[in-house]
Amino acid sequence: MENFEFTAPTRIVFGKESQHDIGALVRPYAGKVLLHYGGKSVKNSGLYQQVVDSLRSAGVEFAELGGVTPNPRLSMVNQGIEICRGENVELVLAVGGGSVIDSAKAIAMGVYYDGDIWDVFDRQLPIDRALPVAAVLTIPAAGSESSFNTVITNEECQRKVGFGSPLLRPVLSVVNPELFFTLPKNQIANGVADMMSHIFERYFTNTTHVELTDGLCEATLKTIMRNAPIVVDDPGNYHAWCEIGFAGTLAHNNLLGVGRVQDWACHGMEHELSAIYDVAHGAGLAVLTPAWIEYVYTENIGMFVQFAVNVMGVCGSFRQPEDIVREGIVRLREFFHKIGLPGTLGELGIDGENLELMAKKTTLVAYGRPERPRGGLKKIYWQDVLAIYNSVR
Amino acid sequence: MENFEFTAPTRIVFGKESQHDIGALVRPYAGKVLLHYGGKSVKNSGLYQQVVDSLRSAGVEFAELGGVTPNPRLSMVNQGIEICRGENVELVLAVGGGSVIDSAKAIAMGVYYDGDIWDVFDRQLPIDRALPVAAVLTIPAAGSESSFNTVITNEECQRKVGFGSPLLRPVLSVVNPELFFTLPKNQIANGVADMMSHIFERYFTNTTHVELTDGLCEATLKTIMRNAPIVVDDPGNYHAWCEIGFAGTLAHNNLLGVGRVQDWACHGMEHELSAIYDVAHGAGLAVLTPAWIEYVYTENIGMFVQFAVNVMGVCGSFRQPEDIVREGIVRLREFFHKIGLPGTLGELGIDGENLELMAKKTTLVAYGRPERPRGGLKKIYWQDVLAIYNSVR
Numbered sequence: 001m002e003n004f005e006f007t008a009p010t011r012i013v014f015g016k017e018s019q020h021d022i023g024a025l026v027r028p029y030a031g032k033v034l035l036h037y038g039g040k041s042v043k044n045s046g047l048y049q050q051v052v053d054s055l056r057s058a059g060v061e062f063a064e065l066g067g068v069t070p071n072p073r074l075s076m077v078n079q080g081i082e083i084c085r086g087e088n089v090e091l092v093l094a095v096g097g098g099s100v101i102d103s104a105k106a107i108a109m110g111v112y113y114d115g116d117i118w119d120v121f122d123r124q125l126p127i128d129r130a131l132p133v134a135a136v137l138t139i140p141a142a143g144s145e146s147s148f149n150t151v152i153t154n155e156e157c158q159r160k161v162g163f164g165s166p167l168l169r170p171v172l173s174v175v176n177p178e179l180f181f182t183l184p185k186n187q188i189a190n191g192v193a194d195m196m197s198h199i200f201e202r203y204f205t206n207t208t209h210v211e212l213t214d215g216l217c218e219a220t221l222k223t224i225m226r227n228a229p230i231v232v233d234d235p236g237n238y239h240a241w242c243e244i245g246f247a248g249t250l251a252h253n254n255l256l257g258v259g260r261v262q263d264w265a266c267h268g269m270e271h272e273l274s275a276i277y278d279v280a281h282g283a284g285l286a287v288l289t290p291a292w293i294e295y296v297y298t299e300n301i302g303m304f305v306q307f308a309v310n311v312m313g314v315c316g317s318f319r320q321p322e323d324i325v326r327e328g329i330v331r332l333r334e335f336f337h338k339i340g341l342p343g344t345l346g347e348l349g350i351d352g353e354n355l356e357l358m359a360k361k362t363t364l365v366a367y368g369r370p371e372r373p374r375g376g377l378k379k380i381y382w383q384d385v386l387a388i389y390n391s392v393r
Numbered sequence: 394m395e396n397f398e399f400t401a402p403t404r405i406v407f408g409k410e411s412q413h414d415i416g417a418l419v420r421p422y423a424g425k426v427l428l429h430y431g432g433k434s435v436k437n438s439g440l441y442q443q444v445v446d447s448l449r450s451a452g453v454e455f456a457e458l459g460g461v462t463p464n465p466r467l468s469m470v471n472q473g474i475e476i477c478r479g480e481n482v483e484l485v486l487a488v489g490g491g492s493v494i495d496s497a498k499a500i501a502m503g504v505y506y507d508g509d510i511w512d513v514f515d516r517q518l519p520i521d522r523a524l525p526v527a528a529v530l531t532i533p534a535a536g537s538e539s540s541f542n543t544v545i546t547n548e549e550c551q552r553k554v555g556f557g558s559p560l561l562r563p564v565l566s567v568v569n570p571e572l573f574f575t576l577p578k579n580q581i582a583n584g585v586a587d588m589m590s591h592i593f594e595r596y597f598t599n600t601t602h603v604e605l606t607d608g609l610c611e612a613t614l615k616t617i618m619r620n621a622p623i624v625v626d627d628p629g630n631y632h633a634w635c636e637i638g639f640a641g642t643l644a645h646n647n648l649l650g651v652g653r654v655q656d657w658a659c660h661g662m663e664h665e666l667s668a669i670y671d672v673a674h675g676a677g678l679a680v681l682t683p684a685w686i687e688y689v690y691t692e693n694i695g696m697f698v699q700f701a702v703n704v705m706g707v708c709g710s711f712r713q714p715e716d717i718v719r720e721g722i723v724r725l726r727e728f729f730h731k732i733g734l735p736g737t738l739g740e741l742g743i744d745g746e747n748l749e750l751m752a753k754k755t756t757l758v759a760y761g762r763p764e765r766p767r768g769g770l771k772k773i774y775w776q777d778v779l780a781i782y783n784s785v786r
Contacts, residue, residue, distance in 0.1 A: 001635040003408025008401040014652070015396025209632035212616040212640055219608030226604065239602035242394040242652070247605055255648070259407070259635070 001209050001259040008253045010146045011172040014246060016238075018176045019136050022051055022093070023058030025172055029132050030090035034083060035064040036104045037095045042066075042138065045182055051095050051136060063087040068096060071153045071160060071274050071281070072103035074118055080107035081117065084131065091171075094135045098142020098194070098281075101135045105150035105168040108133045118154055121161040130167040136174045139183055140245045141191030141282060143198050143252020145173035153275055159361070160275040162267075175249060177241035185232050189339040190282030192228040195248040196221060197285040201264045202257030203307070204293075204377050206300055210260045217256050218310045220247050225311075225335055232339045265375035266292050269385055272358035279348045286341035287348060290333050291392040297325050299378040304328065344392050352393060359385035394602050394652040401646045403539045404565040407639060409631075411569045412529050415444055415486070416451030418565055422525050423483035427476060428457040429497045430488045435459075435531065438575055444488050444529060456480045461489060464546045464553060464667050464674070465496035467511055473500035474510065477524065484564075487528045491535020491587070491674075494528050498543035498561040501526045511547055514554040523560040529567045532576055533638045534584030534675060536591050536645020538566035546668055552754070553668035555660075568642060570634035578625050582732040583675030585621040588641040589614060590678040594657045595650030596700070597686075597770050599693055603653045610649045611703045613640050618704075618728055625732045658768035659685050662778050665751035672741045679734035680741060683726050684785040690718050692771040697721065737785050745786060752778035 013025065026033060035051065042048045055062055065080050083089065084107060094104035108131040110117035119125060135145045144150070148169040151162040180188075203217040224247050230240040250256065269292070270284040297304040305321045308314040308328025316324050333343055342348055345355075359382040360366035363373055373379040380388075406418065419426060428444065435441045448455055458473050476482065477500060487497035501524040503510035512518060528538045537543070541562040544555040573581075596610040617640045623633040643649065662685070663677040690697040698714045701707040701721025709717050726736055735741055738748075752775040753759035756766055766772040773781075 001408075001632065001639075003411065006401075006405045006407065007403065008399075010400065012397075012399045014399065015394075018396065209635060211619065212613065212636050212643070215612030215616050216609055219612045220605065223605040223608050239394065242602060243605050246394075246652070250605070250648075255643075259639070 002207060002261065004258040006255065006258045008146065008255065010170050010253070012146065012175060012249060013172060014175045016176060016178055018174045019047065019050055019179065020054050022134070022136055022174055023054035023056070023060050025174070026055075026091055026093060026134050027058045027060055029134070029171060030060065032061040032063070032087065032089050033091045033093040034080060034087075034089045034104075034107065035062045035093050035095065036068065036080060036100055036107070037064075037066045038068040038097070038100050039066070041182070042095055045179070047095065047136070047138065047179060051093075062093070063089055068100045068103045070099050071278055072099040072106075074152055074154045074156075077103055077106040077110060077117060077152060080104075081110040084111045089131065091132045091134060094133065095138065097137065097139035097191075098144040101133070101142070101144035101170070102150040102152065104133050104135070105130075105144070106152050107131075109165070109168060121152055121154075121163050124163065127165050127167060130165070132171045133168065134172045135170050138179050139187060139191050140175070140180065140248030141194040143195060143248055145170055145175065146249045146253040149252075151271070158275045160271040162271070173249070175245050177238055177245045180231070180241050180245065181236045183235060185235070185340055186280070188232050188235065189228075189341050190280040191248065192224060192244065192339060193282035193286040193336065193341055195251040196224055197266055197282075197289060198251040199256055200289060201267060202254075202260065202262050204263050204303060205260040206303070206377055207260040213256055213258060213260060214306070220250060220256065221311050223247055228339050261376040263376040265380055268362050268374040269388065272361045273345075273348065273350060275361070276354055276358060277348065277350050279350070283342055283348060286336040287343060287345060287392050288388065290329050290336075291388050293325075293329050293332070294391065295384065295388050296375075296378040296380070301325065303377070345389065346393060355389045356386055359383070359389060395600060395654065397651040399648065399651045401539065401648060403563050403646070405539065405568060405642060406565060407568045409569060409571055411567045412440065412443055412572065413447050415527070415529055415567055416447035416449070416453050418567070419448075419484055419486060419527050420451045420453055422527070422564060423453065425454040425456070425480065425482050426484045426486040427473060427482045427497075427500065428455045428486050428488065429461065429473060429493055429500070430457075430459045431461045431490070431493050432459070434575070435488055438572070440488065440529070440531065440572060444486075455486070456482055461493045461496045463492050464671055465492040465499075467545055467547045467549075470496055470499040470503060470510060470545060473497075474503040477504045482524065484525045484527060487526065488531065490530065490532035490584075491537040494526070494535070494537035494563070495543040495545065497526050497528070498523075498537070499545050500524075502558070502561060514545055514547075514556050517556065520558050520560060523558070525564045526561065527565050528563050531572050532580060532584050533568070533573065533641030534587040536588060536641055538563055538568065539642045539646035542645075544664065551668050553664040555664070566642070568638050570631055570638045573624070573634050573638065574629045576628060578628070578733055579673070581625050581628065582621075582734050583673040584641065585617060585637065585732060586675035586679040586729065586734055588644040589617055590659060590675075590682060591644040592649055593682060594660060595647075595653065595655050597656050597696060598653040599696070599770055600653040606649055606651060606653060607699070613643060613649065614704050616640055621732050654769040656769040658773055661755050661767040662781065665754045666738075666741065666743060668754070669747055669751060670741065670743050672743070676735055676741060679729040680736060680738060680785050681781065683722050683729075684781050686718075686722050686725070687784065688777065688781050689768075689771040689773070694718065696770070738782065739786060748782045749779055752776070752782060
């Protein structure tokens with residue numbers, strides 16, 4: 001186990017009806033908030049009005065900015081920064097999923113940044129101040145409601161870049177599984193793949209003597225995989241949504257990743273798909289993760305046998321460990337297929353045209369910079385990324 | 394799953410050499426601290442001097458109060474309150490195990506309480522202010538380094554009473570498993586039983602649809618049970634201590650208990666043993682927990698079959714579920730015995746003399762108050778407590 005620090009200061013308010021308390025919950029932080037949200041669904045569902053009513057009854061004023069899209073854009077972040085500065089906003093309240101929360105975080109840090117906020121993403125500059133962020137979650141997926149990360153897409157240069165700081169951890173997040181009942185099946189499945197990937201990126205490691213966090217990862221993955229088909233088939237199942245909802249939050253507050261070298265190659269490879277093709281992050285991860293395992297498993301056969309046995313339930317002869325791993329990969333693909341996720345880049349609408357470009361963007365060589373290989377378990381270079389892309393065309 | 398709130402704001406600084414940073418870590422909170430500790434071991438090991446050196450090099454002044462005993466006493470809490478008030482202390486720094494940290498928490502809230510601090514414990518009065526508390530942990534057991542609870546013994550009336558408030562959560566805790574290398578075997582075993590009990594008290598529930606937290610409880614219990622015999626046999630095993638050390642912290646920050654009705658009957662019954670006989674809390678729990686399971690399992694046979702199968706690894710015919718549960722109890726007792734823990738009250742030096750008194754104290758009838766039954770899974774009254782005590786005389 002490596003030395004580590006852990007804290008999970010976000011106040012998670014979980015359960016039925018909890019969105020009605022959002023006004024009173026944010027009041028100690030702010031007299032005025034930026035109400036930030038995505039498209040029509042939040043208005044159609046009535047959630048927007050519930051949040052507005054709650055803010056008003058708690059005496060919280062608000063400015064608002066709607067229209068956040070999946071793979072949230074830098075241009076909207078800049079709009080939000082201007083509003084917050086102009087209206088003396090004290091907290092950014094995201095009502096939505098990971099895209100809205102990520103956009104809120106970028107706005108929150110941009111308000112105090114004297115310059116182009118994209119530079120912070122591009123050059124991973126330190127920040128020393130941000131507005132507090134709070135969230136009412138509408139889809140369990142990205143874990144942004146408890147993480148200190150944000151990922152923003154610069155649409156001008158087609159780049160999707162992540163940034164993290166403890167200052168970006170939401171001060172509170174409301175998670176009411178009832179709000180997930182109206183999600184379309186494809187969004188449910190994408191969210192499931194995203195939260196599973198947040199665990200995989202931490203679970204797959206060469207660090208030894210991390211039994212406790214291995215066990216926590218495995219328990220969380222198995223809970224997700226048992227309950228995901230239930231909510232896809234029956235999106236009104238509150239009990240199953242509770243499991244998925246809290247798993248998504250836990251998957252990304254980094255409890256499951258403490259003390260271990262993490263991987264994150266799949267996220268790096270996927271961001272390039274989303275940046276050019278605007279595909280759903282989870283769908284991209286569902287295609288790439290099994291392909292990545294296939295490409296790297298010989299690096300640490302014990303790790304992937306453990307995955308196949310402890311997570312995917314594979315039995316067999318440990319004298320042929322590769323067979324066990326391969327069966328684990330088959331079962332992972334079957335699981336993703338079962339909940340309606342794609343298995344190839346072709347199904348995502350991605351042809352061969354930009355594969356080399358995306359591979360080179362993944363490790364930064366496309367920008368004429370020194371190559372930055374990805375991955376904690378196995379370092380992969382642009383040729384490796386290209387091979388992985390090609391294996392699932 | 395029940396509605397819940399979760400936050401784990403304590404900054405856990407985990408790993409080798411971490412105690413040397415304590416001065417810099419507390420400096421943002423305080424220019425002067427109360428250095429609170431137990432007996433000679435912290436001086437003999439050199440830890441006291443390391444902490445003093447770290448405080449001095451960070452420019453942190455300190456008053457000090459040593460001599461905390463297991464089952465920490467109200468009289469010392471009152472001493473600490475006087476010192477903090479007289480010396481304008483801004484943070485209480487506990488260097489020790491659960492007893493020292495619990496004592497530090499009671500001092501921290503007592504400083505601002507205008508009256509006898511025992512009243513807060515006795516009558517569970519709300520508090521609105523406390524000094525911040527930080528800890529350097531010397532034994533993984535009580536989980537007080539991440540919990541918001543404290544348990545204090547009033548030696549005058551032989552009562553041991555717990556109290557909890559979010560204000561008592563340590564702002565930071567340093568956990569260096571190297572500091573555990575010199576623990577005596579009996580203290581190691583007591584600590585293991587204590588942390589396991591913190592999980593059992595949450596795990597055993599009638600609340601349904603708590604698969605995720607069930608899985609987290611089971612993973613944590615299994616990790617503890619795999620690694621405990623290793624550290625008992627080989628107390629210098631850093632890797633195994635890492636697992637036990639982080640498990641102890643996780644066992645009591647309440648992640649494992651969210652969304653479920655918790656039990657806590659065993660803790661209630663054990664506190665009465667410790668209050669009169671000053672036995673080690675963990676040793677008392679090791680005696681009582683299997684006896685409690687035996688007494689209550691018919692209340693929720695499915696829960697205890699799950700425990701036997703998922704935690705204790707029992708196989709067998711589910712057509713005789715009681716046999717599976719009983720085998721689980723046998724294995725739990727065998728585990729405690731293997732690491733040197735007692736199996737009867739007699740081994741704790743407790744005869745039959747005070748059993749009825751302790752049973753009546755457990756549910757408050759001994760004080761002429763209305764009976765307060767214990768237990769979330771099954772309500773137990775003083776006669777039940779007496780039956781459980783008698784089953785393990």
